[in-house]
Amino acid sequence: MAWLGLYNYWIVIFLMMAGFYVVIVRGNVVKKIVGLNLFQTAVFILYISMSKVQGGTAPIVEPEFVVYSNPLPHVLILTAIVVAVATTALALALTVRIKESYGTVEEDEIHRLDKSF
């Protein structure tokens, strides 16, 4: 049962593929953004869970703490979260503009209005 020991990666892969699937399959612009968020969040979990050291603490410089979890991926992911928030904000802003000019956020209806998607 060695593969169960890496269960965090299985969760990541499941979330990632679920998000990816939603982005591809859903025609609703807002649902696409939700899928994209799920996809990005799965990658954050990948980063954070790989930095965990069994029995490790936060990196505190004190004699009683010897084993630390790696803090660098956490910092990287803080940056990536900011990027993801910016992307979501921009995507939602575009959605508002799309709704204003087409009156719908469904891909197939937009496609019927003019061949663009």
Add this chain to the structure above:
Amino acid sequence: MISQHLPALQVVIPLLTAPVCLLFNNARLAWALSLVANGAALVVAALLLQQVLTAGVITYEMGGWAAPWGIEYRIDAVNAFVLLIVSAVGVVVLPFAPRSLAKEIPEHRLNLFYTTYLLCLAGLLGIAATGDAFNLFVFLEISSLSSYVLISLGRDRRALTAAFQYLIMGTIGATFILIGVGLLYMMTGTLNMADLAQRLPVVAETRTVAAALAFLTVGISLKLALFPLHLWLPNAYAFAPSVVTAFIAATATKVAVYMLLRFLFTVFGATLSFEAILLPSILLPLSLVAVFSASIVAIFQDNIKRILAYSSVAQIGYMILGLSFASVTGLTACILHLFNHALMKGGLFLALGCVVYRLGSAEISKLAGLGRRMPWTFAAIVVGGLSLIGVPLTVGFISKWYLVLAALDSGQWWVAILILIGSLLAVVYMWRVVEVAFFQPAPRQGPRRQEAPLSLLVPTWVLIGANIFFGINTDLTVGFAQRAALWLLGGVS
């Protein structure tokens, strides 16, 4: 004193000028500021290239933190060249902007346009300058987010959906790159590219590293619009404002090609065993399919901007074709075409900007007889088209020449024949434009069209003129490209 901070200044100048443009709610001032910032970036890039050519690699530690821990900027023969291309295209395109944008973007949003433009420029320069894999992702997102905004500024409402589609595909691409970088970090514990290159060979045979290579290649291919991941590109180019199309077409995909070169040859090194499978059996066929499918689709488009957009997909195919040979001649052809295609497409899209300025659209049916009314604009389109086809005395010929040489060197003569047939397809789609513009009579009704104003024609002809200049004067560009190719294949040591 200041010369030792050049690598940082390259990115910091446009990055810090962007919010200043936002503060002054004045379009002319914002334009002047961005021109100054972009000009400064060009000067810095030229100085860096000169330093690299005389003294070799320049490394710069951000904030004074030493290399494998801190973020390092690393300028060598390859990215010094890319930095110069990006900032030079910006300097030529910006003078075109005020006149052309006046008809495409409302006055009160113009300073926001220049802010976003500078952010996009800073992102692209950052991707090229940085020597840190995660920093590259951050700059990639800076440039991508700002280019989504720039594209959505187009007048047509389809610009919104094009920008949204690009946002979805671009974010998936960037997230794939993030996964790839994460997997590399997992195996090596470092994010510095030079450090990665040294540590990777030890763990090269693991599946994690193979997965990292796959994620990075697919992610970057999405950004550079390699067939079949190019679906975002035609609409994004067709509906963006003219200036934005010219700038993005000439720079964004080129920087993505640079990213692929950097990861495949510097980080992974051309010797890794699975690359032996990736390059000839995946990238080579895909690039050939890109050349043919995109050229054929281009023939059947009704909008010239879309014709040129599909032609861009085909030309990216040529670049990746050169890359996939993984030989000095092949990489020279790739880097040479990267530069030359920036000149061709920059010039052509600016010429189309002149057409759109007078006509309000780029539909091919509306061009009838315009060749006589706008002789300078259409002369530019003809020269740019000849360069795209690869006629001697233009830059297109030089890149095709090296590409064919590389194909023959690798013993794949059939690839060389396919390259030549691909060029014939370019003749067909450019001829359609020329035929309508010069050989069809102008409609009797409707307003008489005039030549575009000088402020639009001069930037166009600077780029088109560069097509001929570098087509005759080949020593300079071929020399740079060859040095860069040798550098990439020599590894980082």
